[in-house]
Amino acid sequence: MKINLKIKRFNPETDKKPHWETYAVEVEPTDRVLDALHDVKWNQDGTLALRRSCAHGVCGSDAMRINGRNMLACKVLIQNIAKDGDTITVEPILGLPVVKDLIVDMEPFFAHYRAVMPYLVNNDPLPANGRERLQSPADRERYDDTTKCILCAACTTSCPSFWARGEYVGPAAIVQAHRFIFDSRDQAAQQRLEILSAQDGVWRCRTAFNCTEACPRGIQVTKAIGEVKEALRTGVIR
Amino acid sequence: MPQYHQFDALVVGAGGAGLMAALYASKGVNTAVISKLYPTRSHTGTAQGGISAALGNLEEDKWEWHAYDTIKGGDFLCDQDAVDIMCREAIDAVIDLEHMGLPFDRTPDGKISQRRFGGHTNNETKKPVMRACHAADRTGHMILQTLYQNCIKNNVKFFDEFQVIDVLIEDGKCNGVVAVQLATGEIHVFHSKATLIATGGFGKMWKVTSNAHSLTGDLPAAVLRRGLPLEDMEFFQFHPTGVYKLGILLSEAARGEGAVFINDKGERFMERYMPTLKDLAPRDICSRCIYTEIREGRGIGGKDYVYLDFRPEQINKYFEADGNPKRIDAHYLETRLPDIIEFARVYQGIDPIKEPVPIQPTAHYAMGGIPTDNDARVLADETGRIVEGLYAAGEVACVSVHGANRLGTNSLVDLVVFGKRGGIAMAEYCKQASFRPIHRDAAAKAGAAQLDRIRNNNGNERPHAIRKEMQAVMDEKVGVYRTGAGLEEAIDKIHELQARYKRIRIDDKGFKWNTDLMEAWELGALLDLAEVTAFAALARTESRGGHYREDYPNRDDVNFLKHSMVWKNGTITLKYKPVRITRIPPQERKY
Ligand SMILES: Cc1cc2nc3c(=O)[nH]c(=O)nc-3n(C[C@H](O)[C@H](O)[C@H](O)COP(=O)(O)OP(=O)(O)OC[C@H]3O[C@@H](n4cnc5c(N)ncnc54)[C@H](O)[C@@H]3O)c2cc1C
Ligand code: FES
Numbered sequence: 001m002k003i004n005l006k007i008k009r010f011n012p013e014t015d016k017k018p019h020w021e022t023y024a025v026e027v028e029p030t031d032r033v034l035d036a037l038h039d040v041k042w043n044q045d046g047t048l049a050l051r052r053s054c055a056h057g058v059c060g061s062d063a064m065r066i067n068g069r070n071m072l073a074c075k076v077l078i079q080n081i082a083k084d085g086d087t088i089t090v091e092p093i094l095g096l097p098v099v100k101d102l103i104v105d106m107e108p109f110f111a112h113y114r115a116v117m118p119y120l121v122n123n124d125p126l127p128a129n130g131r132e133r134l135q136s137p138a139d140r141e142r143y144d145d146t147t148k149c150i151l152c153a154a155c156t157t158s159c160p161s162f163w164a165r166g167e168y169v170g171p172a173a174i175v176q177a178h179r180f181i182f183d184s185r186d187q188a189a190q191q192r193l194e195i196l197s198a199q200d201g202v203w204r205c206r207t208a209f210n211c212t213e214a215c216p217r218g219i220q221v222t223k224a225i226g227e228v229k230e231a232l233r234t235g236v237i238r
Numbered sequence: 239m240p241q242y243h244q245f246d247a248l249v250v251g252a253g254g255a256g257l258m259a260a261l262y263a264s265k266g267v268n269t270a271v272i273s274k275l276y277p278t279r280s281h282t283g284t285a286q287g288g289i290s291a292a293l294g295n296l297e298e299d300k301w302e303w304h305a306y307d308t309i310k311g312g313d314f315l316c317d318q319d320a321v322d323i324m325c326r327e328a329i330d331a332v333i334d335l336e337h338m339g340l341p342f343d344r345t346p347d348g349k350i351s352q353r354r355f356g357g358h359t360n361n362e363t364k365k366p367v368m369r370a371c372h373a374a375d376r377t378g379h380m381i382l383q384t385l386y387q388n389c390i391k392n393n394v395k396f397f398d399e400f401q402v403i404d405v406l407i408e409d410g411k412c413n414g415v416v417a418v419q420l421a422t423g424e425i426h427v428f429h430s431k432a433t434l435i436a437t438g439g440f441g442k443m444w445k446v447t448s449n450a451h452s453l454t455g456d457l458p459a460a461v462l463r464r465g466l467p468l469e470d471m472e473f474f475q476f477h478p479t480g481v482y483k484l485g486i487l488l489s490e491a492a493r494g495e496g497a498v499f500i501n502d503k504g505e506r507f508m509e510r511y512m513p514t515l516k517d518l519a520p521r522d523i524c525s526r527c528i529y530t531e532i533r534e535g536r537g538i539g540g541k542d543y544v545y546l547d548f549r550p551e552q553i554n555k556y557f558e559a560d561g562n563p564k565r566i567d568a569h570y571l572e573t574r575l576p577d578i579i580e581f582a583r584v585y586q587g588i589d590p591i592k593e594p595v596p597i598q599p600t601a602h603y604a605m606g607g608i609p610t611d612n613d614a615r616v617l618a619d620e621t622g623r624i625v626e627g628l629y630a631a632g633e634v635a636c637v638s639v640h641g642a643n644r645l646g647t648n649s650l651v652d653l654v655v656f657g658k659r660g661g662i663a664m665a666e667y668c669k670q671a672s673f674r675p676i677h678r679d680a681a682a683k684a685g686a687a688q689l690d691r692i693r694n695n696n697g698n699e700r701p702h703a704i705r706k707e708m709q710a711v712m713d714e715k716v717g718v719y720r721t722g723a724g725l726e727e728a729i730d731k732i733h734e735l736q737a738r739y740k741r742i743r744i745d746d747k748g749f750k751w752n753t754d755l756m757e758a759w760e761l762g763a764l765l766d767l768a769e770v771t772a773f774a775a776l777a778r779t780e781s782r783g784g785h786y787r788e789d790y791p792n793r794d795d796v797n798f799l800k801h802s803m804v805w806k807n808g809t810i811t812l813k814y815k816p817v818r819i820t821r822i823p824p825q826e827r828k829y
Contacts, residue, residue, distance in 0.1 A: 013748045030587070042702035046745030046754035051279075053450040056486045056581060058379065059279040075584060099421060100751040106276065119387035120339025132336040134348030140341060147341050147373070147380065151278050185339070 001084040002026055005036055008091035009101050011047065018098065021045075022087070029079035033066055033088065037073060037102075050102040057216055060152030064102050065091045070154040070214040093157035095166060109153045112169040116177040116195055121188035139184040146179040146224050148217040155211035155221050161204045168204040169196070171211035171221045178224040181237060193232055202228050240425040240682030245270040245395075246668040247661075248430040250402050250415060250457060252277035254285075254378070254653035255632025255660075256436035257385035259614075262661030263434070264394050267668040271394060272417055272428065274401040274452065277386050281438050281450045282653065285378020286578060287491030288370030289335075289650035290358060291328035295349040296368045301325040303361040304369060306822060308648060311357040311520045312605075312641020313783035313793065314824035315470070315801070315817055320612050320637045322820070324648075324655050331654040332371050340384040342373050353574075354494040357520040357645040357829075366494075366518050370647045375491050375577045381650060400426065401756060402457060404685050405433070405628070406676055407464045410618060412628035413676045416685035420756070423749025425685050427678045431671045432664040434629035435461070435608060435616075436657065441474075442760075443768045444601035444717070445709035448480055448487035458608055458634060459763030462770065466618060466625065467803040467813075469636040470606035471767070472774035475644055475784045476718045478524035480600025481585055482543045488578045488597060490646040493517045495574055496566065497548035498556055499528065500594055501536040506556065507544075515829035516560075522643040522784045523829070525599040525718050538596060545594035548575075599718055603644055605784060606774075607636040609803065614660030620803050620815040627671070631660040638801060641817075642783020692758050697741030701758040704735050704742070708761075708768055716772050721788050725776040732769045739765055770804045777812050778802065795824050 005025055010018040023040045034052055041048045050073070051061040057075035064073055067081055067089055082088050096104040127133060149172065156162050156170035177196055181189040196202040202225060211221040231237045247263040249256045252273035263269040273280070292299040304325040309316045336342055336350060343351040352368040360367045373380040389396070397417070404416040406429075414430040437457040441449030458468055478499075479488045498517045501507045511527045512519040519527075532542050547553075554565050568591045572579060582590045608630040609617040616628040632653045639652055708731075715728035739762060746754035780794035781787050800814040 011748065012750050030585075032585075041754070042700070047748075049746075049751045049753050053275055053279050053452045054281065054284050055451060056284070056484075056585070058284045058376075058577070059275075059281070059450065061275070061279050077584070103751055110276075114390055119391040120384075122339075126337055130330075130333065132333050132342075132350050135344055136348050137344045137346065140344045143341070144374075147383075148376070150283070150379070151276075180339075183339070183341070 060150035251436035253280035258657030259661035266665030286489035315641030454760035473605035477602035482596035496553035
């Protein structure tokens with residue numbers, strides 16, 4: 001089938017501001033949007049810049065705004081968003097500085113990630129038998145959902161609170177904090193909760209649910225944020 | 239102006255191997271990691287099924303059994319002392335990952351859960367053993383995340399989105415690397431005492447592959463150009479279960495949980511070929527059996543694919559036939575294999591709980607690569623001479639623990655065991671070594687010249703056309719089945735493509751985020767690797783593990799129980815070195 005890809009372009013070496021360009025591409029209905037972008041890049045205009053690697057939705061490189069919604073270009077099939085002759089719009093995710101075409105500066109995003117202590121803290125001596133710490137299947141299950149995060153930024157850059165204020169840590173960082181706060185092996189939950197109770201922490205969330213809809217890994221982001229809020233409100237982690 | 243940096247130890251690549259090396263090197267000396275991707279985008283994150291270690295959490299197991307399985311799986315081309323190290327140290331390495339926070343699935347009594355995987359057996363009963371430690375079917379994702387988290391915790395220094403294009407080697411010693419910062423196009427010279435290469439696989443030589451777009455063999459090509467050899471390049475693994483046409487991997491974990499291969503007649507054909515291990519036979523064998531079925535007309539609808547069947551009622555039926563008391567349901571599969579079930583749903587529109595899934599073998603894993611010793615030190619030749627200051631670990635390296643065919647779950651083991659050993663060895667080395675002088679301006683100039691040649695070339699060839707033709711010929715002639723005549727054709731074709739590559743033209747003449755340029759540069763690396771792969775495959779006139787020659791269908795221990803080493807200095811030179819056999823004499827490979 002034939003579709004048009006309408007892509008927001010920006011070349012920092014020649015452009016003052018972004019502009020739209022439209023490319024006609026011949027695709028299979030089962031092609032990914034990433035395949036269509038590659039078709040443009042490889043056969044029509046090599047200057048198109050985007051990040052991508054795994055091409056099957058696990059590395060988190062290619063979050064972009066496709067027809068106005070955040071998705072991974074490699075995880076959405078053309079047939080699910082367009083019919084023959086349709087135009088698909090593609091633009092960079094919002095709220096982070098655009099560097100070139102579909103590439104944004106991810107550093108502010110990763111700075112928020114690093115701010116929530118995204119690592120296990122446990123100062124107890126290791127098991128004397130030299131083996132693993134024990135954790136019950138139920139305790140392991142408690143934080144399963146938030147271990148799926150691939151740091152693609154689709155959630156954070158779909159959040160109106162983040163658009164309004166880039167200092168807000170954003171859903172992805174809260175998801176990462178959740179993954180450790182609810183891990184029975186971890187001992188730094190209180191420190192993380194303190195970080196998240198600050199001015200640009202979890203209370204900036206207005207439960208818009210955009211993040212949950214945007215998450216390509218199906219994480220219940222808003223629910224996780226709610227659980228962190230609940231822990232802050234009640235002082236109980238469960 | 240080129241920028242200049244100095245670190246005791248450099249790690250190129252931020253996948254499992256690189257991060258593990260960085261964690262351990264940075265405990266002792268000033269260390270930096272350079273990666274062309276953000277670390278969490280590395281392909282380690284796509285590993286699904288598990289990481290093996292003889293923990294014995296669910297049934298009896300021994301590291302010696304793991305070692306035997308690895309050696310037999312590798313068709314006796316593994317260096318057995320290295321395999322012993324890997325399988326013994328795997329146990330502590332997995333425990334180490336748990337201590338770092340890795341959320342492994344758990345047994346009812348809270349230990350790390352384990353499952354079956356191809357080729358891993360109880361050596362006494364010969365039956366599959368539960369050895370693969372897992373976190374659902376995103377074990378690699380959890381390893382990558384956990385290691386990155388610990389790097390942040392330990393303040394490891396990262397240069398993210400810097401692509402290395404040259405390795406500085408003088409008088410047989412390595413003094414650092416040259417990289418381009420992707421955001422600016424600037425050249426950076428990194429001066430070091432020790433450098434570890436951990437850039438992963440290079441499966442983008444093939445079209446149907448489980449490998450990421452970024453797996454283009456940049457560093458193996460760079461060391462080859464610097465006059466160093468690559469080892470066992472003819473051995474590349476084709477994984478039996480790639481998503482039909484796309485190559486996306488459906489982990490062996492599916493078969494570990496009971497899935498089976500089915501042909502057009504609805505027959506579980508692996509029973510015929512490998513009566514004991516059946517669908518859990520090693521990958522090279524399964525891939526060949528699939529192609530044999532297809533060639534004999536039993537592909538689905540006569541086409542070039544078969545089914546992987548993991549409908550719960552079918553799995554239970556086969557459990558019953560095998561005398562296995564276990565029974566499972568859809569919910570069980572959804573929790574054990576959520577990602578691969580989703581891959582089938584998203585990319586094929588098929589619900590594996592209700593329908594069988596079309597699959598075909600997919601280019602997956604490089605057994606060969608940069609030769610190293612057991613401490614990740616890079617070898618300069620077939621005599622074992624060391625390149626001082628240069629290390630390699632992970633998929634890019636060839637220790638060789640995988641021999642002619644890697645067992646599932648053993649790559650992740652390799653990453654953590656030899657990544658750690660490499661990190662420790664670098665730190666020790668750096669403490670007693672001093673910086674050797676380098677010619678930083680000349681190094682930067684040579685790096686810039688490599689890129690300018692492509693940027694300013696005024697030819698008429700589009701890189702993509704060349705890439706497509708290379709991948710087509712590799713799929714067709716340097717795939718699961720090979721022949722002398724086919725390999726010669728492939729070499730001719732690659733030479734033609736290399737000549738055309740000199741006449742490429744790219745669209746983007748800029749500096750900032752010039753991915754047009756970097757992709758074209760990567761294509762040059764792939765062409766060099768394709769060339770040496772085909773050469774080494776042509777010279778090996780036997781069949782062993784992942785290398786199958788239709789014109790020489792048998793293993794030939796008299797002439798070929800040896801590793802190949804290939805150089806490309808103008809022309810291609812091949813030499814060989816013996817396999818280190820310590821405990822287990824070669825025997826016929828039956829399952
Ligand atoms: C789909 C899939 C599933 C798998 N499942 C399993 C499994 O269940 N068990 C198992 O044991 N193995 C599995 N494997 C194999 C295993 O995942 C890989 O072999 C392994 O992860 C490779 O890790 P690595 O650290 O060597 O490299 P990678 O994780 O590939 O990392 C390479 C790094 O090098 C960097 N890099 C590359 N080139 C450059 C350059 N020029 N300059 C700077 N940086 C560069 C990249 O940015 C990246 O950080 C699987 C593989 C695939 C593809
Ligand atoms: S390319 Fe990896 S998530 Fe899309």
